[in-house]
Amino acid sequence: xxxxxxxxxxxxxxxxxxxxxxxxxxxxxxxxxxxxxxxxxxxxxxxxxxxxxxxxxxxxxxxxxxxxxxxxxxxxxxxxxxxxxxxxxxxxxxxxxxxxxxxxxxxxxxxxxxxxxxxxxxxxxxxxxxxxxxxxxxxxxxxxxxxxxxxxxxxxxxxxxxxxxxxxxxxxxxxxxxxxxxxxxxxxxxxxxxxxxxxxxxxxxxxxxxxxxxxxxxxxxxxxxxxxxxxxxxxxxxxxxxxxxxxxxxxx
Amino acid sequence: xxxxxxxxxxxxxxxxxxxxxxxxxxxxxxxxxxxxxxxxxxxxxxxxxxxxxxxxxxxxxxxxxxxxxxxxxxxxxxxxxxxxxxxxxxxxxxxxxxxxxxxxxxxxxxxxxxxxxxxxxxxxxxxxxxxxxxxxxxxxxxxxxxxxxxxxxxxxxxxxxxxxxxxxxxxxxxxxxxxxxxxxxxxxxxxxxxxxxxxxxxxxxxxxxxxxxxxxxxxxxxxxxxxxxxxxxxxxxxxxxxxxxxxxxxxx
Numbered sequence: 001x002x003x004x005x006x007x008x009x010x011x012x013x014x015x016x017x018x019x020x021x022x023x024x025x026x027x028x029x030x031x032x033x034x035x036x037x038x039x040x041x042x043x044x045x046x047x048x049x050x051x052x053x054x055x056x057x058x059x060x061x062x063x064x065x066x067x068x069x070x071x072x073x074x075x076x077x078x079x080x081x082x083x084x085x086x087x088x089x090x091x092x093x094x095x096x097x098x099x100x101x102x103x104x105x106x107x108x109x110x111x112x113x114x115x116x117x118x119x120x121x122x123x124x125x126x127x128x129x130x131x132x133x134x135x136x137x138x139x140x141x142x143x144x145x146x147x148x149x150x151x152x153x154x155x156x157x158x159x160x161x162x163x164x165x166x167x168x169x170x171x172x173x174x175x176x177x178x179x180x181x182x183x184x185x186x187x188x189x190x191x192x193x194x195x196x197x198x199x200x201x202x203x204x205x206x207x208x209x210x211x212x213x214x215x216x217x218x219x220x221x222x223x224x225x226x227x228x229x230x231x232x233x234x235x236x237x238x239x240x241x242x243x244x245x246x247x248x249x250x251x252x
Numbered sequence: 253x254x255x256x257x258x259x260x261x262x263x264x265x266x267x268x269x270x271x272x273x274x275x276x277x278x279x280x281x282x283x284x285x286x287x288x289x290x291x292x293x294x295x296x297x298x299x300x301x302x303x304x305x306x307x308x309x310x311x312x313x314x315x316x317x318x319x320x321x322x323x324x325x326x327x328x329x330x331x332x333x334x335x336x337x338x339x340x341x342x343x344x345x346x347x348x349x350x351x352x353x354x355x356x357x358x359x360x361x362x363x364x365x366x367x368x369x370x371x372x373x374x375x376x377x378x379x380x381x382x383x384x385x386x387x388x389x390x391x392x393x394x395x396x397x398x399x400x401x402x403x404x405x406x407x408x409x410x411x412x413x414x415x416x417x418x419x420x421x422x423x424x425x426x427x428x429x430x431x432x433x434x435x436x437x438x439x440x441x442x443x444x445x446x447x448x449x450x451x452x453x454x455x456x457x458x459x460x461x462x463x464x465x466x467x468x469x470x471x472x473x474x475x476x477x478x479x480x481x482x483x484x485x486x487x488x489x490x491x492x493x494x495x496x497x498x499x500x501x502x503x504x
Contacts, residue, residue, distance in 0.1 A: 004413045044433070053318055138259070151257070166504035167503075168500075169503075171465055171500045171503045172500060172503055172504060173464045174466070175465040175466045175499065175500045176465060176466060176467035182468075184487075187489075195292055213423055213424045213427045213428060213491065213492065214427040214428055214432075214489065214491055215427070215428035218489040219489070222488055222489035222490075223489075225486040225488075226486075226487070226490065228487065229481050229487075232282075234477040234478075234481065235477070235478070235481075236477075237438075237439070237470040237471070237474035237475075237497050237498070237499050238474075238478065238495075238496065238497055238498075239465065239466060239468065239499060239500040239503070240465065240496075240498075240500035240503025241496045241503075243490075243493070243495065244490065244492075244493045245489050245490055246489070246490075246492075246493075247427065247489050247491060248420075248423045248424060248427045248492035250492070251419075251420035251421075251423045251424055251491070251493075252420070252491025
């Protein structure tokens with residue numbers, strides 16, 4: 001029996017990077033996977049990858065800052081698989097890299113709407129469905145930038161701090177009803193987002209290796225493993241926590 | 253193939269509570285287990301429990317505040333099982349319950365020697381053995397008292413804060429060499445220590461349940477599962493972290 005047999009797992013931003021790796025991992029462990037993504041082609045690609053390996057998945061185009069889109073995504077999960085047990089609210093953007101004084105209001109709104117409002121809206125529609133099944137587990141995407149500042153990414157940093165605040169509050173409100181809610185906080189992971197990040201500051205992924213005491217950047221599968229563990233029954237007393245998957249980044 | 257087949261795991265304070273549950277869990281997952289405990293009878297009981305399941309374990313009486321004891325325990329692991337891969341530095345005491353101005357120097361000395369010096373000494377002798385075969389994983393027992401204060405147990409609180417400091421520094425020093433080092437931070441767990449702590453503040457474990465947003469206190473097996481995950485390859489990018497197993501206690 002696989003760990004998530006008969007469970008339905010929803011992943012926003014499942015079309016690439018950490019979201020895609022986590023969707024594949026959930027499917028490998030037996031879950032039926034619902035993927036939301038703004039980019040249709042990439043979301044459908046993840047579904048094809050899952051189906052090719054014998055897993056079950058379905059896609060719906062979703063812009064997480066639009067309440068109607070999130071509601072429709074959650075309804076799609078219910079309509080397709082009959083319920084919702086697990087969610088990884090992962091969709092996010094890094095925004096423009098520049099000092100706070102030079103940041104634009106458009107960038108502020110885009111980063112906060114997707115990274116913060118998107119996580120709140122996702123929980124708003126997911127939680128009632130999980131309560132109907134008597135419980136569930138949610139992991140929200142924060143970052144080491146949820147704990148420390150990063151020059152050039154002030155709005156992103158604010159958004160990832162806010163995700164921790166939402167996560168703690170949601171845990172206080174729903175843990176006793178059976179929904180555990182945690183955050184995952186990666187450092188630099190080998191993704192396209194990180195390539196954009198580093199290009200924007202005239203650097204490369206390799207240049208960022210020394211930020212990690214472990215001596216390398218992380219892999220998407222390592223974040224996926226952490227998300228799956230938090231969603232598993234083995235984490236039954238873990239809620240409201242921010243799990244750092246950062247190779248020691250924040251230990252100094 | 254079990255998760256820790258071929259591995260040797262050392263657990264201090266393995267004669268009761270969280271330590272015993274973790275020793276049993278390591279053994280169930282295939283590890284050969286070395287148990288240190290100050291109380292020989294309790295330690296031998298854990299060994300017997302493990303052997304009754306067909307698994308492998310060995311005990312050596314150990315006072316973690318005595319360097320020669322800790323060195324002998326690690327040597328015992330090497331002589332008996334020929335290697336050391338994993339360690340849970342868990343031995344600890346809660347000490348006297350009274351306000352700081354009424355705390356005695358004897359209590360201060362006992363608490364800091366066992367809870368802090370014991371963790372440092374354990375790492376001091378474990379790490380070189382782990383480096384001999386290219387790496388390993390260590391989990392140190394901290395607490396929610398590693399992050400917040402509790403009236404009446406100020407020295408205990410200081411000791412558990414100190415464990416986080418040791419853990420972070422050890423992670424900075426040894427992660428690149430292949431040893432991941434993390435802390436586990438339980439909330440109130442159903443143990444004899446929790447009974448004593450509750451009695452010390454003239455209450456019961458049950459009365460302390462509302463401190464946890466989950467609405468209940470934790471079970472020793474829930475902490476054990478977390479220690480095992482941190483020691484597993486699935487936590488390969490997790491180091492220097494303090495993992496809270498607290499039912500949301502510190503999210504309040």
